[in-house]
Amino acid sequence: MTYCLAIRLDEGIVFLSDTRTSAGVDNISTYRKLHVLRPAPDRAFVIQSAGNLATTQEVLDRINRDLAAGDGRETLATVDRLFEAALYLGRLSTEVVGSHRDALAGSGADGTATFILGGQIAGELPEIFLVYPEGNYIRASKTRPFLQIGETKFGKFWLELAVHPRVDLDVATKIAIGSMLSTARANLSVGPPFDLAVYRNDSLVFDEHRIEADSEYLAEIEDRFVRQLLDGLDELPAIPWSAG
Amino acid sequence: MTYCLAIRLDEGIVFLSDTRTSAGVDNISTYRKLHVLRPAPDRAFVIQSAGNLATTQEVLDRINRDLAAGDGRETLATVDRLFEAALYLGRLSTEVVGSHRDALAGSGADGTATFILGGQIAGELPEIFLVYPEGNYIRASKTRPFLQIGETKFGKFWLELAVHPRVDLDVATKIAIGSMLSTARANLSVGPPFDLAVYRNDSLVFDEHRIEADSEYLAEIEDRFVRQLLDGLDELPAIPWSAG
Numbered sequence: 001m002t003y004c005l006a007i008r009l010d011e012g013i014v015f016l017s018d019t020r021t022s023a024g025v026d027n028i029s030t031y032r033k034l035h036v037l038r039p040a041p042d043r044a045f046v047i048q049s050a051g052n053l054a055t056t057q058e059v060l061d062r063i064n065r066d067l068a069a070g071d072g073r074e075t076l077a078t079v080d081r082l083f084e085a086a087l088y089l090g091r092l093s094t095e096v097v098g099s100h101r102d103a104l105a106g107s108g109a110d111g112t113a114t115f116i117l118g119g120q121i122a123g124e125l126p127e128i129f130l131v132y133p134e135g136n137y138i139r140a141s142k143t144r145p146f147l148q149i150g151e152t153k154f155g156k157f158w159l160e161l162a163v164h165p166r167v168d169l170d171v172a173t174k175i176a177i178g179s180m181l182s183t184a185r186a187n188l189s190v191g192p193p194f195d196l197a198v199y200r201n202d203s204l205v206f207d208e209h210r211i212e213a214d215s216e217y218l219a220e221i222e223d224r225f226v227r228q229l230l231d232g233l234d235e236l237p238a239i240p241w242s243a244g
Numbered sequence: 245m246t247y248c249l250a251i252r253l254d255e256g257i258v259f260l261s262d263t264r265t266s267a268g269v270d271n272i273s274t275y276r277k278l279h280v281l282r283p284a285p286d287r288a289f290v291i292q293s294a295g296n297l298a299t300t301q302e303v304l305d306r307i308n309r310d311l312a313a314g315d316g317r318e319t320l321a322t323v324d325r326l327f328e329a330a331l332y333l334g335r336l337s338t339e340v341v342g343s344h345r346d347a348l349a350g351s352g353a354d355g356t357a358t359f360i361l362g363g364q365i366a367g368e369l370p371e372i373f374l375v376y377p378e379g380n381y382i383r384a385s386k387t388r389p390f391l392q393i394g395e396t397k398f399g400k401f402w403l404e405l406a407v408h409p410r411v412d413l414d415v416a417t418k419i420a421i422g423s424m425l426s427t428a429r430a431n432l433s434v435g436p437p438f439d440l441a442v443y444r445n446d447s448l449v450f451d452e453h454r455i456e457a458d459s460e461y462l463a464e465i466e467d468r469f470v471r472q473l474l475d476g477l478d479e480l481p482a483i484p485w486s487a488g
Contacts, residue, residue: 153397153430154398154400154401157430158473161429161473162473162474162477170486174477174480186401217484220481224476225476229402229405229472230405233415233419238414239418239461240461242414242417
């Protein structure tokens with residue numbers, strides 16, 4: 001499995017993805033699931049992926065082939081709006097799965113993939129989209145400024161409780177790391193290194209950072225989260241009905 | 245859906261269950277999923293249930309019918325050990341589902357149920373068991389002193405991070421409430437009132453308490469959890485690679 005999340009704030013966007021892939025517990029690997037693309041000077045995108053690794057790799061290869069073709073076809077460089085980029089990504093995804101459908105059905109494999117696409121085209125507002133395997137999409141909203149794909153349940157409380165659009169990019173990054181750590185701790189199929197990309201509105205560039213498994217900051221932040229949780233328990237009011 | 249959890253500590257056991265049942269979002273009800281049984285003076289049990297409501301109700305009715313029969317059949321009053329109580333519960337569960345299998349298959353419904361059974365038989369150690377729909381069981385361990393059924397993912401971090409067997413019953417109760425609130429907040433299919441049962445080793449009685457939706461303590465504890473999470477974010481060390 002996988003855990004990827006994106007948070008859209010007034011100030012910009014935070015993207016965070018794990019890198020663990022598994023085809024059974026005896027076949028664990030590390031693959032990048034967060035990809036930064038800058039297909040033209042007026043635009044910058046992040047694509048995050050969950051689901052079938054072969055599908056996500058072929059989708060990315062097709063994106064790059066389209067960009068290199070230069071024959072007037074639709075590409076991430078030609079779309080005028082971000083939702084068109086989401087639909088383009090959805091179309092490639094359904095085409096890739098469709099091209100392998102018979103073989104996949106024969107082996108009982110699910111070849112589908114789900115994506116988050118976010119970023120900005122100059123002159124447009126920055127946005128994030130969740131692209132379903134069916135090729136359609138939803139976007140984040142002001143009241144629910146985040147999107148998640150993969151193992152979304154374990155770390156949802158961080159986003160529910162702590163995220164709102166006015167949070168700054170550094171606080172949102174900490175929330176994203178908290179959500180990721182809660183997920184990775186509960187679920188072996190999600191794990192470090194974690195890939196982070198932070199986007200400041202209208203910059204058209206991403207601050208990218210890979211958080212390694214042995215990162216001192218990661219260890220410190222995880223230690224603090226645990227201590228805060230335990231200290232918080234001590235500070236809670238006594239249980240009024242307790243017989244103890 | 246449902247969320248039930250049980251934590252086995254050196255001092256005793258904490259059980260907590262929600263009460264929301266749903267057969268579609270237009271058919272929401274409140275049903276007790278935590279049942280205290282005292283079938284004989286030398287034993288006390290809690291049974292928590294998740295899954296098909298008709299199955300769990302018929303299983304409980306059969307338990308009581310067996311107890312009333314007095315004809316030498318196996319009952320919760322006759323079993324010598326807790327694992328035998330778990331197997332007895334598992335047998336009833338598979339029998340009930342089996343008796344409705346054809347009709348359930350016809351409508352495509354899943355009639356299965358999963359249970360937690362815990363408590364003590366005098367002379368035995370207190371224990372908690374998770375009883376699968378297949379009728380077999382697992383118990384909690386010293387290193388993983390909790391069991392969950394239903395919507396287990398949203399609140400798992402509380403248990404993973406904060407529970408160990410040396411925690412006292414009041415702290416474990418707060419952890420259980422934290423886990424329940426995180427789940428109910430993320431998932432509409434889990435909701436109050438919450439039923440709590442606390443067992444102190446060798447007492448053979450449960451402290452029972454229903455935490456109502458409008459409980460002041462529940463509101464206060466939820467408010468504190470959120471504030472602690474937000475305050476904690478402020479206290480985290482600065483992100484070393486931040487460009488902000």
